[in-house]
Amino acid sequence: MADNWVDTVAGEFRHWADRRATDDEARAPVDAEGVRLLLDLAREELDLSGPGALTPPLLRELLLEVFPESVVVAADEAPAVVDAVRLLLAFLRDTGAADAASAAALEAELDRLVPEFTEVVAAADTSERQAAAELVTGMMLAEGVPVDDREAVDRWVRDFEALPEEERYARTERYLRDIEERVVPPVRLAPGPELAAAAQAGGLAAEVRALAGWTGDGRAVDEHGELPAADALAAVEALALPVPRRSESVRVQADLPELDRLWWAAVDAEVIVVEDAGAGPGPALPLLEGEGDAEAVLDAWLRVFDGVAVPEHDPEGGLDAVRLVQNELTGVLIHLYEQEEPSAADELAAVLIEHVTEAYESADARELAAAVREALALELDDLVRWGVARSAGEAGAGYALTPLGVWGVRELLLADGFAAPVVGDLAAAPAAELVAGLTWHRQDTADEEIDGWLAGRDAKAAAGDLLEVMGTGGPGARNLAAAVLQRVGPEAADVVREAAERRPVRPYALLWLDRLAEPQDGGERGALDRDDYLWLFVDTVAGMLETADPGEAVAAALADAPAGADLSGMVQEMWRSDHPDAAEVLRALGDHHPDRLIAKAARTAAYKARSVRAPS
Template identity: 60%
Template sequence: MANTWVDSTAAGFGQWADGRDDDTADAQGVRLLLELADEELGLRGPEDLDAGALRGLLLEVFPAAVVADADEVPAIVATVRHLIAFLAERGVADGAALTAELGRLEPEFAAAVEAADSTERRAAAEVLTGLMRDDGVDPADPAAAERWLAAFDALPEQERFERTDAYLRQVEQLAVPPVRLAPEAELAAAARASGLTAQARALAAWTGERAVTEYDELTGADAAAAAADLGIATPRAEGDPAEQADLPEIDRLWWAAVEADVIAVTGRRARPGGALADLDGGADADVLHVWLRLFDAAAVPEHAADDGLDAVELVQNELTGVLIHLYEQDAPAPAAELGDALLEHIGDGYEVSDARALEGAVRDALRLEIADLLAWGVVREGAGDGLELTPLGVWGVRELLRADGFAAPLVGELAGASAADLVAGLAWHRADTAGEEIDGWLARHAAKDAAADLLEVMRSGGPGARNLAAGVLGRIGDEAAPVVRAAAGEPLCRPYAALWLTAHGHDGFALSRDEYLWVFVDTLAGMLETAEPDAAVRAALAGVPADADPAAMVSDIWRADHPGTTEVLDALGAHHPDREIAKAARTAAYKARSAQGPAGGS
């Protein structure tokens, strides 16, 4: 339920507007402003709406919380003027001071709404474009796009929401961290030297002109002869082969070579395919194209159905998950870790009758797959007993991910981006690439301009965006001091600006205890946006100074004037490693909810 002061003030404004017979007095707009002032700024009544609160409401809260067109700004400003006039007449606000402040704020407010509007429109356009593509519509075809938009607009609002929500969830799942790519010449050299290339080339040469079965494959006898003549081990085979499929290693290589046109099959005869020449003497791009087709077909061989798969087929079906796991890691992953992740995924996705027996078979099958990936030049042994993708493996896996609709960015792509896009992109970066991305961005932006843009992100973004923007700001030199100093009086920028100024040797900006607590809450709230609560709590606690009193800090957090206070205390109560401090956090969360009153718990 809404706070009493919001209800009473909104009702009073409605009566005031009716008495004035003024059609431009927007009662619903006033209620929205009051609710934002209550929920986001923590105002306890209309008398708290002073010049500072008005600045925070219009420049920070409103653009982040409300989707508004830039051409609506005059009407919104008029609504604020009506609210000020009403409060002044009731004697609960300084009308002259607020009106003067509104005049000063109007240009900044217009710019903030326009920036948020542009970002919102761009995001909406990206979503609609993605939905079109999912429906098989080419967004570049104006007529087809217009027909699709008309049909989408005609859907019930709930269905449009559900489709959009499902798409956004899918996009979030189909995103991987940025990576660096080796130069094309280096990748092509690795592809030419790949064991997969060598095996495919050798099988094509061995096949020559040969009759094949009605299923366009070798006979069992020929498959066995190929394995023997080419020295290809067949540890997955069981017994004498009656058909090619009984030798999984040959079967997999055969179909990969056919898919890549290294071997051509027509009229029940096989012969070297047109792509063999590209492998033998093609340009770098041609070699990589053929190698990628080989890798794509070999990485996940076709199986008729999921039902009745043995452990070898099961692991091959899930090998892309193993490759993605390696792609996303910032350090080599031990084979045992890969096996654990694979088994967990299999347990979630398949009916398993004998988990213990399956575990051993799956780990054995995974060892065979890893041996193939090593031989193909896709994986290499890293530090300790860990495994990592080779540069060729990174390139190949990224190409497969992109073909499947994943967002797979490259390090350095954000160098020319806006500060808002940089911060949004950094959320996907690993620790080992974020610094490089930030350095590239800073090299393209003047220090003062970069600082101003980052501070604007702090004003308009949530905790996660503020954390990342502050991290980037921390890498800017002292030439940005005038810009940062100017922002030190703004509520959402003040703590981070003070930290920056203090770090750069400027006196008089030490954080108060309340500000320190606010920064801690903001930091953990930002981490909770993208990380599991236990991981977020561990990371936040790692940044607490060694001389801090954690018990006292947790006990005082409930007083922090931050909308994420209760969420942060709930996370600390559930995941703080010290049981007594966790208990104190739960008690503090109760106090925070009590202090918020009915509106905070609604």
């Protein structure tokens, strides 16, 4: 049948339904569009060549897997979907597209599917509604809509729904990409009292305390709330404050950049108060001197750190390298936050230089790079002196955040709308949240998170929850859930063995039984057969393709393949796999496998996978 068979069949169905309604005016309205949607899904997702090719196994796959993944419907709409399917089957019987025996088998299968389909739709409805609510709320917050203002929320929703579908989709995609970019790796946090002690003992608090103490009973300030030049110089001398950035002549406070930044950070944090043309110690000073609990001390320190890391009082004049690097300091801090190992000064400078040369115009890029490198070195010295960073190895060999620096940068990230998870946050989470959260973890923190999650659960219950995620989630979720399942003990053997009857879970369950189950548990050492192994390989690569570039996904899959694996033979057989992503995986292998013969075989197999539906 031609590629447009859905158009033809949908038209024939409408005529059939119209004649049927004319014969019996009491008949319920026909959902022709719903039937058209089902036909489209059958053609596109099941590679159905025509309505007569529909079989009971394909009907099961269409309703329990394809439809819930592709269509969002409310739970109370499930009966209407079933009615549409039932009407479609009646059409196939009446028009001869399906013979009487085939139509009867399809109708019997539909009757068996109704309870399970209703449950699947209800579960999808709950999760979809929650996900949609979270998405809409996030988009509104990102656009500055106060979500506690009912009128503002309703207005945003009306405006959004009035947009063309393409624009709504594009706007949502932009938001989701931005969200993905605003997630940083999980970190471990030191205990609050330890952090508070570090904050009080650190150089940043010491310098601010000294500056506030120097103001004594009050110091005169100008109309801008700054110290006169003579007093600014006196403060620098009294504090023994390093001022390598100072101007040759000091006419205003800003000519001493180190003091100026410290001054305004102290004022913003209320460690120093400026009022009535005078300045003196503020109400936050006692907190940095040891008064108050750990939370209050950290809050006071964070306000000072925010002031020096994100300066808002930029002096007038051009953007020289010193101010440019200060403006970009948060980027340096985020880079340090995201690294597993200390970052060399040259590495930090190279990343920053690449960014500023793209973001700022300069007549002499080489001169700008040299100035940025020098200014960054001064910033790193400050961070070390303040107790925010530490120098690792020889001088300048590498820099890493201190535990206080990690805490402080994370607080700044959270305030700026980043998702900044902490190791241990997922210990009490449901299995689905654990699996979703593990996406952002490195191997070491993932292992720690998994251990914490398993420690609080019975092995059978943990396995059951993980298997549920594997049965309902996509390849990526299945891969991660299977990795967690491998850490579950042999007490869960009965639960895993039972799950081995379900296709999406079967290969992983058999692999678990083969590796972990004890011989006395019944002897089911579940070695994978060829079909299972092919399905597992496709599922693994498909999971990688969800988050990685196809070339990277293929490289990772090849690196993880067992030694001696016959990949050439696998590729030639893979198109027969009933995995829905077989064609996509073969296409990725065809485009990126380093062996030209295997790549060619993969491209050929991908064509077969797209053209012929593998038997269920």
